[in-house]
Amino acid sequence: MEILFEEQNDxxxxxxxxxxxHHNSIAGRERLTLRLTxxxxxxxxxxxxxxxxxxxxxxxxxxxxxxxxxxxGTVTYVYTTNERYLKxxxxxxxxxxxxxxxxxxxxxRLWKF
Amino acid sequence: MEILNEMxxxxxxxxxxxxxxxxxxxxxxxxxxxxxxxxxxxxxxxSEAVSNAVIHGYDKTVGIITLEMRLFSDYxxxxxxxxxxxxIADIEKAREPLFTTKSEEERSGMGFTVMESFMxxxxxxxxxxxxxxxxxxxxxxxxxx
Numbered sequence: 496m497e498i499l500f501e502e503q504n505d506x507x508x509x510x511x512x513x514x515x516x517h518h519n520s521i522a523g524r525e526r527l528t529l530r531l532t533x534x535x536x537x538x539x540x541x542x543x544x545x546x547x548x549x550x551x552x553x554x555x556x557x558x559x560x561x562x563x564x565x566x567x568g569t570v571t572y573v574y575t576t577n578e579r580y581l582k583x584x585x586x587x588x589x590x591x592x593x594x595x596x597x598x599x600x601x602x603x604r605l606w607k608f
Numbered sequence: 609m610e611i612l613n614e615m616x617x618x619x620x621x622x623x624x625x626x627x628x629x630x631x632x633x634x635x636x637x638x639x640x641x642x643x644x645x646x647x648x649x650x651x652x653x654x655s656e657a658v659s660n661a662v663i664h665g666y667d668k669t670v671g672i673i674t675l676e677m678r679l680f681s682d683y684x685x686x687x688x689x690x691x692x693x694x695x696i697a698d699i700e701k702a703r704e705p706l707f708t709t710k711s712e713e714e715r716s717g718m719g720f721t722v723m724e725s726f727m728x729x730x731x732x733x734x735x736x737x738x739x740x741x742x743x744x745x746x747x748x749x750x751x752x753x
Contacts, residue, residue: 516630517659518623548630548648550655551718558716579648579726586705586725587718 496523497545500530505537509560512545517552524559531563539564543575553580554587610681613639617675621666621691623659629675630655636677637685641750649726650685650746656719657689657742663710665693665740683748687727690741696734703732 496519501508509527513519531539541557543549561571573589575581615636619625633654634647642650654675661673676688696702702709703724708717724730729745 514627516626516655517663518626521623548651548655550652550659551716551722552659554718555716579645579652582725583718583722586721587716588706 496520498523498526507531507536507539508542509539510542510545514548515546515553515556516548516550520552520556524556527556527560528563531560535567536564536569538570538572540572540574543573543577543580546577546580549577549580549583551583551587554583554589557589609684612679612681614678615676618672619675621662621669621671621673621693623662625673626655626658626662629658629673633675633677633687637679637748640679640683640685640748642748643751646746646748650687653723653726653744653746654687654689656723657687657744660719660742661689661691661693661740663715664696665691667694669693683750685746685748687744687746688741690739692739695736695738695740696732697736699732699734 496515497512499510499512501510507530515523539560541560543553546553557571557573564571573584613636617629617632619629630651634651637650638647658673658675665671665673671692674688674690676690678686680686701707703720705721706717708715720730720732723742723744727744727746729743731743732740733743734740
């Protein structure tokens with residue numbers, strides 16, 4: 496799995512590419528921790544659009560980012576159009592769907608912790 | 609109901625084999641011509657079961673995980689993932705959403721819930737000290753029917 500970070504003002508976009516499973520999340524978690532402990536952000540957004548596979552390890556990966564930053568007032572969002580990922584987020588009780596944005600022809604669902 | 613094909617795959621409980629096992633499962637089930645969605649659901653369920661065996665069953669030790677699959681003429685698939693690891697003391701508790709014994713390692717506790725959600729049947733048998741057997745079944749709705 497590849498992780499790309501894009502910083503826009505006080506928001507950190509975390510772009511995930513490839514396969515996110517337990518094995519791949521181990522190294523990814525270290526990179527995420529390092530980045531999130533360097534600076535405080537108002538918002539972090541996990542963008543799952545580049546993932547070709549995600550199992551429940553993705554849930555714990557996102558929750559890790561949330562737990563690291565929430566005590567400092569950071570709000571965590573998840574950006575995905577994948578119905579299976581949405582189903583897993585829903586099963587994990589990851590709060591409500593906060594916004595539905597029209598993005599091109601797709602409905603982009605933005606989840607908020 | 610006729611068995612069309614079956615296979616057994618044995619591999620070490622190394623985390624890199626999570627990807628290997630789910631790709632193998634997807635390749636094997638593809639002869640039933642599943643929809644893309646069904647194929648991903650099978651891959652995800654296998655990934656969850658194998659990850660559980662690696663993380664919880666063998667817990668930093670190395671043992672053998674066995675993946676068995678059977679394809680049937682009614683377009684159903686049976687999947688069994690077996691380990692000889694430490695087993696589960698309370699299966700009912702382990703199947704509860706968000707329950708995990710590895711919160712310090714930040715596991716989500718969603719493995720069995722995802723398996724249950726993506727497959728039609730989920731059965732878990734386990735004996736502490738002996739190992740765990742996860743059985744799943746799913747009826748496919750092939751592209752050509």
